[in-house]
Amino acid sequence: IFIIALIVFCVVGNRIYMWRTSNAKNESPDFVFLYAENQTADYPTTLGAEKFADLVYERTDGRIKILVKHGAELGSEMEVIQQLRYGGIAFARVSISQIAGYVPDMNILQMPYLYSSSDHMWRVLDGEIGDEFLSKASEYNLVGLSWYDAGARNFYSTKPITCLEDLQGMNIRIQESDMMADMVSALGANPVKIVYSDVYSALEQGIVDCAENNWPSYEAMDHYNVARYYTIDEHTRVPEMQICSAEIWNQLSESDQQIIMDCAKESALYERQLWHEREKTSREIAEKSGVTVIAISPAEKQRFRKAMSSVYEKYCVNQMDILEKIMEY
């Protein structure tokens, strides 16, 4: 009996040991981090985040596991940024208009009608200015990792907008951003700050007549079912940043920091590809549903641009050198 018991003990014991070591990669990461994302599960930025998490897991041999929480499960972007500051959440992808709430210099990268095209914006972000602004995130205890694409933003409304006069007195939903509020006021409309997840109901209930965003957000959040006129004026491109909490960052070894930085940049290239595809499909879905797409005339767009001079005076006066460099690009 003793010998049989000994054999059973050795065999079972050995199995358990093997099971633990062979599962070590999955069962006991050194770090498990939360990543906040406010878009839907199939949105390009969420898929970019998943890619980032997979790359980090692979390249650290399972020592660092990142759990992506989409759909604003961890809070609004402003709340998430605050939580990153103290290390409650480790990672996020956020619109820079929200980081600008804490680091006002960021506004310069999202000024109205600043970039002549998507290529222009990427020349700026992929160059030294982009790097400089990733580092600026440190002013709010954040580490800027990479830039994600969010295309150009346009107005969409419950009644047609074809000229500046149509905007007068309209209630327009904006992000929680003072610069956006000033932009909308300069166009003669009333800015209403509303968190992203509440925009659909605000449009449906008539709290606002208009909102503004890119094609993928307009479609993914179902806004196109309640605001049936989409006016292409491309008034701004608001880049998005992948960020890490400096509290968390400082607990990592230099080699893990490098892995995270590399994976973030790789995931950003992946997101940019997905973005181009999604812009097309989102537009197709909205158009198929019967949305009226209005392209404002170049002359009218010039009137919109002219109205922005006071906004430039307010937000760029201390950064004229950077503004000039951006324009040179």
Ligand code: GCU
């Ligand atoms: C875009 C952006 C979001 C942001 C939203 C908004 O969709 O990707 O991160 O919250 O704009 O208008 O609030």
